[in-house]
Amino acid sequence: MFSPYFSEQMPAIYREINQHYPIDGFFTNGWPSTGPLHVCYCEACRRLYDKLGGTPPADTDASNTLYRKYYQAYMDRVLEIWRLWDGIAREKDPQSVYVGNLGGGIDTVKDIKEISQAAAWFNADHQGRAGETPIWNCAQQGRVAQSVMAGRTITNVSGAYSNTQPVWRHVSKAPAELNLWLAQTTASGMVPWFHWLGGSPEDNRWREVGRSFFDWHASNEPHFRNRGSLADLAVLYPQRTVAFYSRGRGSSRYRGGPVDHLQGLYYALLEGRFVFDFVHEGNLDAANLQKYRALLIPNAAFLSDAQCEAIRQYVKNGGSLLATFETSRYNEWGEPRADFQLADVFGAHAAGEVIGPQGNTYSRIEMQHPVLRGFDGTALLPGAEAHIPVKAEAPLVLSVVPWYPAFPPEMVYPRTPRTTEHAAVFRKAGKSRIAFFPSDVDRTCWRSGNADLSQLIQNAVKWVRGDDPAISISGEGIIEVFAWKTEPGYALHLLNYTNPNMTHGAIRRIYPLGRQQVRFRVQDRAIKVVRGLRLGAHLVFKQQGHTVSFDVPSVTDYEVIALQ
Ligand SMILES: [Zn+2]
DSSP states (O other), X not given: OOSHIIIIIHHHHHHHHHHHSOOOEEEEEEEXXXXXXXXXXXXXXXXXXXXXXXXXXXXXXXXXXXXXXXXXXXXXHHHHHHHHHHHHHTTTOTTOEEEEEOOOTTOOOSOHXXXXXXXXXXXXXXXXXXXXXOTTHHHHHHHHHHHHHTTSEEEEEEXXXXXXXXXXXXXXXOHHHHHHHHHHHHHTTOEEEEEOOOSSOXXXXXXHHHHHHHHHHHHTGGGGOEEEEOOXXXXXXXXXXXXXXXXXXXXXXXXXXXXXXXXXXXXXXXXXXXXXXXXXXXXXXXXXXXXXXXXXXXXXXXXXXXXXXXXXXXXXXXOEEEEETTTTSBOTTOOBOSSOTTHHHHTEEEOSOOBOOOSSOEEEXXXXXXGGTTOTTOSEEEOOSOBOOEEEOSOOSEEEEOOOOOXXXXXXXXSSOOOOXXXXXXXXXXXXXEEEESBOHHHHHHHHOOHHHHHHHHHHHHHHHOSSOSEEEESSSOEEEXXXXXXXXXXXXXXXXXXXXXXXXXXXXXOOBOOEEEEEEOSSOOOOOEEETTTTEEOOEEEETTEEEEEEOOBSSEEEEEEO
16 A cells, blocks of 8 residues: 555556557556555555554554554545546546545445545445345445535446355346346446456356346436435434444444444334435535435444534534434544533433443333324333433433343343433424434344334434425335436436345345335426336326325336436
8 A cells, every 4th residue: 555556556557558548547446445444564564654653453443543543644545546546547638537446335444535535436346245234235335425426426336246155256146136236226326337257158147137227227317317316314424433433342244333323224214215315424514414304313423523513503503313322422533522522412411331232121101202103002112222321301201221131031020110211312402303312222223123113213203304204105115215306307216125135135036016105395397297217107196386296006126207
């Protein structure tokens, strides 16, 4: 990274190629990636370590001051090299471009906001999924990239081969899985890039998948030229927390890692059919937030003072907020604060250290509240695995029932059946509604798959957002929704994840959904045509004021409804 290989040898190769061939740009596979930093022991890198004051630790560890210095030096070097190579690519033709390789989905260590300052083009190398990775992982990649690219080009490489664990480079991925991956690419506003290795394939089944998807895409291309998202909810993408929080303590990539909080919220948002964007924590300013009715924060434990202030101002200006667990408890490097930096916004102060993780804790329903709709027939809800004791002024809606043994059966009875400790704080301030869960309710929801916890999160999101959403879709099924303002009008993208292989690949066949009823608020135009682009048919619709209503008769794997 710090050797002249990057600053001299590579530029010489680019210039030689540029001199001899009429090419449009350069792409480097594998560099810089969004994953953890590497520590190299060559002479050039050692010279940097001397300047930093020692060799950095091999593992990600933001509590180590040497790691912090190395992280900044590494990010600076990525930007320096990216800009150098991009400048060389443009020497012959200013339209040429250098593109690095990114990707990594929602699990990033390198700061993608910083990288986006140099990147004219975000290439995501996010080719497929393995193990317990949920199917929506590609859409998440699109959201992460959108959160920093502000309308600039994003591509995603889809592997046509079986890039599972184990991997098979030379047999096709199941067509249903591959189609849904390509569909997520275009639904989330990325450009599809289809990929096979080797010049003499003996398995040709992938070709038809690519041919039909790209033919369809080409014949509808203007509807994929997006001009902005129509989402009314923002989910904070907590870069530093994802990068540093609990990493290195034996955490695995998708279960038990720092992305679990985000995954739990995400799953609940899919179940509730909410329309949302990711907002990167580096873009938390009034201009970026004002279009959203609420900001949802899945345990952004590591936030700078300035980021907290931006959230505070957003709420002061009438925005609503949902936050969980240790949000704002630490600064951007993970140094603990005496209290949540956002305690005044939450209406709750930390009154102790984290308790847990442990099972068999509960929340007791103490009073009626819109967030508790649908929980008839029970006084208890499942509690989160970990929580922080808080002091709050708000009325007690849900109280903490502390842990008691789940085994052996003879010992299963509550030692303290009732407390006055808040399991959640719901309050109003001016036009804003604030829901704060001082617990890892989102992570527990993801790990356990508990339906009550998902319902609780969905109810809280509905309460902070308020009634009359920009877009509502009713019908059966687990779907993901994207809504874009496009060059010709608007496009509503529906992805059907309703499948036994939703959280464990690969999807073998699609189970089509029945009728979906849509209400879609347009901004300032009379709609003349509503058309299902996969269906290849016009849809009957009604427009009343700004609201367009129509039924989508069915959704196979993917439907795009264009409104013009
Ligand atoms: Zn080196």
